[in-house]
Amino acid sequence: MVVATMAPWRHKAVPEANTLGILAFDAGKTMCSLISLYHSLSDEEITKLRTEVIKTKGVTYLNSQHECFLLNLAAAERLEELDTAADTVSRLGRKCSDPSLSQFDLVYADHKVGLIDLRKLGYSTRNTPKIISKMEKFVSSTRSLHSAMENMAELETSEKKRQHWKANNYNYGKHNFEHLNEQIGYHRKQVEHYKEVSLWNQSLDKTVGIMAKVICIVYARLCCVFGAYISNCNCYNDSNCCCLLEHRELYKKNNCLYEESLYKRVTRSGPIPKGSNNKTGVIRFLNHDVGEFDKPMSSGNNRVLRLAPPSTVGGAGLAARYAEVVLFAERCLRAPATVGEEAREAMYEMLPEGVRRKVGAKLRGRWRREEEEGEALAEGWRDAVEELLEWLLPVAHDTVQWRAERLMEKARFETRTTALLLQTLHYSDLEKTEAAIVEVLVGLSCIYRCERR
Structure with missing residues (x-):
């Protein structure tokens, strides 16, 4: 056969x-x-x-x-x-x-x-x-x-x-x-x-x-x-192999995959000693069972996609929205003349209530110092926003690209190598991502306010 x-x-x-x-x-x-x-x-x-x-x-x-x-x-x-x-x-x-x-x-x-x-x-x-x-x-x-x-x-x-x-x-x-x-x-x-x-x-x-x-x-x-x-x-397979865990164990804790003792012994990716316990969170992906192969798989990568826990951006259902916010922020910084007040308001309304509160609280503190620092405040924030966007933008762009390749262009005949989810915001730590976005938006607001004045 x-x-x-x-x-x-x-x-x-x-x-x-x-x-x-x-x-x-x-x-x-x-x-x-x-x-x-x-x-x-x-x-x-x-x-x-x-x-x-x-x-x-x-x-x-x-x-x-x-x-x-x-x-x-x-x-x-x-x-x-x-x-x-x-x-x-x-x-x-x-x-x-x-x-x-x-x-x-x-x-x-x-x-x-x-x-x-x-x-x-x-x-x-x-x-x-x-x-x-x-x-x-x-x-x-x-x-x-x-x-x-x-x-x-x-x-x-x-x-x-x-x-x-x-x-x-x-x-x-x-x-x-x-x-x-x-x-x-x-x-x-x-x-x-x-x-x-x-x-x-x-x-x-x-x-x-x-x-x-x-x-x-x-x-x-x-x-x-x-x-x-x-x-x-x-x-x-090497004689040493990773601990075997089910897919559902993958995202138990996105920012802590290893026990401290194990992490000290592992400096590179690759096989983990057999003596490692499954509780370490080290994952080895399972093939589907023979019977499972017959189940419908038309949804593409949904099984891997679904594994992101609520502590991640994708698990919270915010990956596409936050990618759009980051890309909009880039536009505000690079070409502010093309962004009107209505567009700024619409972007602000896209944010979850908790993020809006954090942005507002930070801005109120900044305005109290505005008169003392003047233009220097805008210049300092411009540098800070540039630095943040330098590493935020690639992840946001890859998030948009991944969605376009997997979700929006299914009818097209494309053979190019596709982006991986690990390059996107889907697996990103929610708290860290929101903190970075808050800093970007506060910085843009400071720049906008000072330059208008």
């Missing part, structure tokens, strides 16, 4: 009736996700994650200083993205004529419980980049088909309006009728062309087989890169 899954496109051609058709778009989006995942696990990207991303000031101050925690988080999110792709491939596979593909959920489950030697799945072998390149070409042509069909739908709507006008003897103009007919004819040919060269005309077995192999390769790579944090990896 496994061997058949690894190279199903070498089988004999299947009947044309078994082509993807409208399922091409579902398959194309899954291919995009797999391509993105594949590239996110390259040596370059993993080095960047370990040496740059998890060491940025916003991440270390607001989310965690502990590499083990952050790398666990990255492993969990990438694994869940792969599970979502595997769920789609499994669903498509049930329509395949190849028995090994129609039961891909069982093959994937065997990988996840450690029954298959992952060393046989080479991420960096010569053949894998060729498979990825083939997928990228399919995605490109399917993206073009999607766009052409959208244009065609708009023209067909115009055609219906034209027929209505003609039936009611409206004077639409002969030239316009001819031009519309030419456009419709051109786009119909375009749609037919892209159907021929895209996933639309590919066999279901061939397409599912390609994606099935890439899923297995990506899973093996995940175990290679994050093996210490994924259970049942049967080829890359």
Whole structure:
């Protein structure tokens, strides 16, 4: 079964009736996700994650200083993205004529419980980049088909309006009728062309087989890169491993993952001694159980997303709002002329009542000193706000980017590497984040008041 899954496109051609058709778009989006995942696990990207991303000031101050925690988080999110792709491939596979593909959920489950030697799945072998390149070409042509069909739908709507006008003897103009007919004819040919060269005309077995192999390769790579944090990896785990905890244990205490005694012994991310107790809060992510694989996963990263406790910005449901506030603050500082009083008031109303009270209390204290310090007060606050935004802005931008990639652009065919939740405000300590935002808003108010005067 496994061997058949690894190279199903070498089988004999299947009947044309078994082509993807409208399922091409579902398959194309899954291919995009797999391509993105594949590239996110390259040596370059993993080095960047370990040496740059998890060491940025916003991440270390607001989310965690502990590499083990952050790398666990990255492993969990990438694994869940792969599970979502595997769920789609499994669903498509049930329509395949190849028995090994129609039961891909069982093959994937065997990988996840450690029954298959992952060393046989080479991420960096010569053949894998060729498979990825083939997928990228399919995605490109399917993206073009999607766009052409959208244009065609708009023209067909115009055609219906034209027929209505003609039936009611409206004077639409002969030239316009001819031009519309030419456009419709051109786009119909375009749609037919892209159907021929895209996933639309590919066999279901061939397409599912390609994606099935890439899923297995990506899973093996995940175990290679994050093996210490994924259970049942049967080829890359060190003899020492992290304590095994359920996902729900992840955010017990975002700012204190280790017991003091353990933290003194651990200076780098990576395997934790087996003698460590689960109470330390060191996490190793669990694969889903075999039965759990069949549960719907269309909600994407919701399981990892939901784990943020109320003590975090995301757990309090404020990540998107606070990101917007930080970005608005940048605009107030860099281009104050573009921000009117109504916009300032609207931004202020976005803040929770507790934050508004803190801003008001701090400002009242500042106004009492205003007459003594004068312009120097504004200049000092400008420097302070600049310094705060220097590390707040990247996290806010990544929060917006993450949401755009996962929530608002699902219909698009994107293959670029996506941002991780650990880069966003979702996992940020709520108290620290609100304190920083209060300081920024107080500083902007001081600058605004002094400059207006």
